[in-house]
Amino acid sequence: MTDVVRLDAVSKVYGRGQGAVAALREVSVAIPRGSFTAVMGPSGSGKSTFLHCAAGLDVPSSGSVRLGGTELTGMDETRLTELRRQRVGFVFQAFNLVPSLTVVENVVLPLRLAGARVDQAWLGEVVSRVGLDGRTGHLPAQLSGGQQQRVAIARALVTRPEVVFGDEPTGALDTMTARDVLTLLREIVDGMGQTVVMVTHDPLAASYADTVLYLADGRVVDAMTAPTADRVAERMTRLGAWV
Structure with a gap:
């Protein structure tokens, strides 16, 4: 198992x-490639900045970021945009769907913007995986919040990215719908070999990951494997002391 994202x-x-x-x-x-990582920490701990630097949305002041074998440091914005479009998927708290486009048109939008061909077989598999058959x-x-987030996840997957970054992807959803979306994220890691990195404040959401990274004051202060919601919540209560 090789590293798909590396920050030094x-x-x-x-x-x-x-x-x-x-x-x-x-x-x-x-x-690691094919893993599900959650990133947690109190407000102001650096979670969003971590995500933005890892995904090539922001440029570090110092240090090195690699996506696969590609060094991002020193890339201009044009090259970073191309890299994100081709090799990175994004799922945000806001679904960011285009209201005038159908489900399938929203899903293939990144390919259209890149001038890339739509692989119909892969599109069909992605739509089926996220449970949108019959809704295309x-x-x-015309969709529920959970269904809209499934569209956003399908859009993130359709380019066959090396990694999908999620920024509070269940933050706008009710508890039951959030569980469905988290189960889907878990399934695309286990069933499709996808790599997911998700920023969250929710211990339940973090419990779906393989590993939880804890940030405090801009530093990674701990990592937890095989997390449970209770263990994650308990660890969060002690993050201020870094113990």
């Missing part, structure tokens, strides 16, 4: 001088 001594500082804020401090993490002609307004 990554720091991110916003601002300059006395107003400078260090969002990440010397973070080194390796994300619907508009987003």
Whole structure:
């Protein structure tokens, strides 16, 4: 099992001088291919900055970020955009669907934007995997929140990305719907060999992952394997003390 994402001594500082804020401090993490990793921490711990740097959405102040065998450091925005479009999938708390497009049109949108051919067999498998058979002609307004997030997950998968990054992907969903979406994320790791990295504040969501990384004050202060919701919640209560 090789690493699909690797951060080496990554720091991110916003601002300059006395107003400078260090969002990440010397973070080194390796994300194995075919794994499900949750990233947790209190508000302001650096979770979103970690995700943005790992995904090539933001540029570290120092350190190295690699996606597969590709070094992201030093890439200009045009090359980073191409890399994200071809090799990275994103699922956010907001579904970010285009209201005037059908389910299938939303799913294939990244391919259309890239001028890439749609592999109909793969599209059919992705739609089936996320449980949207029979819904492909619907508009987003005709779907529930959980179904809309399934469309977003299918859109993230259709380009066959090396890694899918999720930023609070169940944050806008009720508890039962969130469980369905988390089960789906677990299934695409186990059944499709996909790699998922998910920022969350929810111990239940984190319990679906293989590993939980804990951030505090911009540093990775702990990692937990085989997490349960209770263990994750208990660890979160002690993060302020880093113990």
